[in-house]
Amino acid sequence: MTSPLRQKRRLETAREIQKATLELAMKDRLEDITTEEIALAAGVSTRTFFNYYPNKEAAAIGLPPPFSQEDKEALQHGSGALSADIKQFLDKHMEVLARDEAILRIVGSILRSNEKARGILAGFLAGERESLTDALSYRVEDPQSAATLASHATDAIGRAIHLWEQEENLPLAAALDIVWQGLIDASRLLLLPAD
Amino acid sequence: MTSPLRQKRRLETAREIQKATLELAMKDRLEDITTEEIALAAGVSTRTFFNYYPNKEAAAIGLPPPFSQEDKEALQHGSGALSADIKQFLDKHMEVLARDEAILRIVGSILRSNEKARGILAGFLAGERESLTDALSYRVEDPQSAATLASHATDAIGRAIHLWEQEENLPLAAALDIVWQGLIDASRLLLLPAD
DNA sequence: TGCAATATTTTCAGACTGTGCAAGGAAGAA
């Protein structure tokens, strides 16, 4: 059994390595940095680096916050309008993401140019989406609709981050508001009959 | 200038290499195959392999068909209900994908377990999504809605393929129909007020 | 405190990936 102290230390080291990775990646592109440099900067051996992350792209992404169990349950048992409840769920998650804006920005820029990093994040998001689908299945009978909504939700987060990266002085929460409105409008458009 | 003949030869070789990659990947997992083995099986040198694809994951994915320019223009200038026109656009694309069902199935299974491959495909899809967003911008004023719809569209394709992989005897086109219906239903759910 | 058990980090060796470069070969153009 791993003691809580050790788990905490592990998380700290993981974060140290991510920090070192991102700092180096701000000067050079991630591709031009070697794992050796990162390990050196983080103060661990190369082998230890690989004990924490399978590759430097994963190190750059770090350990993104998963959807909160509590929030998922709240969504599951919510009784408001579905769209309002989902929006609230996303707001909560955005709040968590906003705690590490600096990291989010750098990771975002890396994701834009690095396919491998995108793939790793996509894998993580697929898992999150699945867990969200499960939660939504309690409120939506049709599995396809539940899956669609979960997909819309993770998508909205991604697009909100994208918008926030582009627009100076637009807070994350506000970016989500805009994206969300776009989603609602798009839904309306999809239900519109021909002119 | 590259002569048409050479371009054709190049495409053929690219396909040969993909074929060799997929054949080997059907026995072993892609991770356990070396580029050397693939090159040998494809009858080219390792160095040539890397002239065609930057890595074995890209070789497995090959050159996925992009959205047809013609179809995008038809969507752009279409005058039917937006949802019907998008659906038709997707139907057309699915038809193209269905021409290589065998490859699609193997690639699908690889994508499920291989992050790097996912990343490569994600990058490709991001480009396609962008071009679709441009096309939709002619019919939808709000950029967010256009981006949302484009995202929904590529998403639907992905989910349709996923469904088709799971359900025995469900044609690709039928899978898209189901997924699309889920999308429409989800749109309706999002516009619903609280109970 | 100090020992034993356990977890972590490091060292080392080695297989595999991916690129630059220069030589050789094949197809198309003149």
Added chain:
DNA sequence: TTCTTCCTTGCACAGTCTGAAAATATTGCA
């Protein structure tokens, strides 16, 4: 044919990642 261009190849080399075992550090407990 001869020239040109593109493609393929072999070779060398830097970098990635893994397995195994030795060296350290941490924890729980006497």
